[in-house]
Amino acid sequence: MDEDGQATEETVMIPRMTAATATDLLCDYRREFEQADADGPYREELTATIEQLERALRR
16 A cells, blocks of 8 residues: 555465465455455455456456
């Protein structure tokens, strides 16, 4: 996140298997948030991170 609380995209090289595993783990974590009806900036950042990983996997 930047100083305004907005999600930023940073690029680092990681193996595809690591990205896939991280995506699965974060998706499970997001489901826990949804089941708990949690909201807020952390949930938004989590969603943005998952989207970034999924985009990277599609490349």
